[in-house]
Amino acid sequence: MRTLNIRHPAMRCVAEALLDLFPSGADISEIGTDQKPCLFVSWRTGGMASHPGNIAWGVHYRFETEALSLFDLATHAAQQQFCERVRDMSRHLRFDYADPDAVSLMIVDVPAGLMRASMTPAG
Numbered sequence: 001m002r003t004l005n006i007r008h009p010a011m012r013c014v015a016e017a018l019l020d021l022f023p024s025g026a027d028i029s030e031i032g033t034d035q036k037p038c039l040f041v042s043w044r045t046g047g048m049a050s051h052p053g054n055i056a057w058g059v060h061y062r063f064e065t066e067a068l069s070l071f072d073l074a075t076h077a078a079q080q081q082f083c084e085r086v087r088d089m090s091r092h093l094r095f096d097y098a099d100p101d102a103v104s105l106m107i108v109d110v111p112a113g114l115m116r117a118s119m120t121p122a123g
Contacts, residue, residue: 009071018041026043055102057104085117
């Protein structure tokens, strides 16, 4: 498993849930300030520098502060469900490596409501 230099438990849980969705050489890092921490996944496609497919790719996960605070209060099951929900949001990201006009940076906003929904019993 890759070394994850991530301090916040919620972002570590999310990062571990996302590992297999991205190329094995992708870097996963905590970025931002303590007040606005984010998770950033980045990788670069191979090829010659002049080839349109040689691009740096990234996904920027922006967490609402309350989502991270609620994570610390949630049960282990709710924490796992939250991470799976963020994973589900990430499954829909599409990176078209062959398209020279492809968007190479995606932003995923992770609202506090996602954590609240994970904490609510199903029923």
